Amino acid sequence: MRISILVPALKNAGPILVARDIISNLVNMYPNDVVSLFYFDQLDEPLNVDCPAYWIKDKSKLTHLFTSDIVHSHGIRPDYFIYKNRSKIKGRCLSTLHGIYYEEYKLQYGPIAGKVIETFWTYILRKHNSIVVLTNIMKQHYTKSIPVAKMTVINNGRNLSHHDIDPDDKIVFKKLKENYKVLGVACVMTKRKGVRQVVEVLPSMPNFALVAIGEGPEKVALEARAKELGVADRCHFLGSRLEGSRYNRYFDFYIFPSYMEGLPLALLEAAGAGKAIIVSDINIHREIFSEDEVSYFDLDNPEALIEAIQTADLNRVSLEKNAKKVYLQRFTSFIMAQSYYKHYNTLLKEGNF
Numbered sequence: 406m407r408i409s410i411l412v413p414a415l416k417n418a419g420p421i422l423v424a425r426d427i428i429s430n431l432v433n434m435y436p437n438d439v440v441s442l443f444y445f446d447q448l449d450e451p452l453n454v455d456c457p458a459y460w461i462k463d464k465s466k467l468t469h470l471f472t473s474d475i476v477h478s479h480g481i482r483p484d485y486f487i488y489k490n491r492s493k494i495k496g497r498c499l500s501t502l503h504g505i506y507y508e509e510y511k512l513q514y515g516p517i518a519g520k521v522i523e524t525f526w527t528y529i530l531r532k533h534n535s536i537v538v539l540t541n542i543m544k545q546h547y548t549k550s551i552p553v554a555k556m557t558v559i560n561n562g563r564n565l566s567h568h569d570i571d572p573d574d575k576i577v578f579k580k581l582k583e584n585y586k587v588l589g590v591a592c593v594m595t596k597r598k599g600v601r602q603v604v605e606v607l608p609s610m611p612n613f614a615l616v617a618i619g620e621g622p623e624k625v626a627l628e629a630r631a632k633e634l635g636v637a638d639r640c641h642f643l644g645s646r647l648e649g650s651r652y653n654r655y656f657d658f659y660i661f662p663s664y665m666e667g668l669p670l671a672l673l674e675a676a677g678a679g680k681a682i683i684v685s686d687i688n689i690h691r692e693i694f695s696e697d698e699v700s701y702f703d704l705d706n707p708e709a710l711i712e713a714i715q716t717a718d719l720n721r722v723s724l725e726k727n728a729k730k731v732y733l734q735r736f737t738s739f740i741m742a743q744s745y746y747k748h749y750n751t752l753l754k755e756g757n758f
Contacts, residue, residue: 406438409473411483415444415451419670420479420503426564429455430742443470445482475749481526488529497752499535504667505546512597527551534752539668542688557748561668562741565677566648577641578655585614585639589656591649591671594621599662601627606707607636614639618649653678658717676732681717681724698727
């Protein structure tokens with residue numbers, strides 16, 4: 406089988422990491438198949454992938470893409486490329502949708518922009534043979550714009566990093582752990598991720614500290630708010646770090662207060678690391694975790710968040726064990742790649758476009 410993967414750029418972002426993990430596992434599991442990756446943006450320090458990677462503007466390589474048996478796109482530009490070039494592509498085309506785009510863009514730009522973006526995006530998918538969504542909740546959302554028969558649910562999966570963290574960051578954790586239990590999160594610092602809720606309750610939880618990994622437009626405001634509340638000494642925003650999951654082993658608890666998600670990779674990584682997890686009570690989290698596996702709290706409810714942290718502290722051992730079990734049963738990158746490969750074969754059996 407000849408497989409081509411299309412991504413916007415080889416950068417450290419969730420959808421790209423998913424594509425990279427699919428590739429890594431396919432290359433190991435099926436060495437006789439030919440896997441290639443095509444990207445749109447050239448970066449100074451691109452992520453490494455375990456297959457040949459080509460710039461989409463290198464026309465000498467496009468014959469390889471157009472003659473592939475499977476062409477798998479991630480992102481609006483790759484999806485649009487397939488829409489424009491579908492007649493040139495020999496094989497079967499599928500896209501993975503990594504979120505509920507109306508909800509995501511509504512939070513950033515408002516409901517009208519969210520609706521316009523999602524409408525355009527789902528329109529250009531009409532020439533794809535298959536659309537993969539990450540959860541049943543996503544599938545239900547997209548039924549109004551994508552035929553149900555065209556959609557398949559495949560959960561994300563993640564590899565776990567075994568590399569250690571930066572030496573300077575070790576010092577931060579060492580000092581904090583002398584006096585506090587550490588709540589940790591790794592995410593893009595946007596309003597959608599809800600980290601402000603955690604900062605707001607720290608004054609009421611003198612035995613806890615927060616360490617957040619990631620950059621984003623909310624980072625400066627969060628640091629300022631921590632200072633206003635008098636908790637800056639136990640509220641550390643370390644900024645961007647490659648392989649943020651390296652930091653999970655240094656967290657006492659993983660806290661994920663997001664308002665909306667597709668299927669968050671960072672949360673799966675925390676489960677794989679065997680962390681006691683505290684999460685916002687949103688439908689996607691309910692689809693993947695039970696109350697025996699994580700500690701839930703209602704959004705924008707400080708009392709509920711404090712109670713959820715206390716519950717996680719009280720039930721830490723069982724939560725750690727149960728989260729790890731869920732990860733091993735459902736959310737490894739190997740399981741994800743196997744599911745995609747099975748789906749590729751199903752598409753090939755259905756015939757050409």
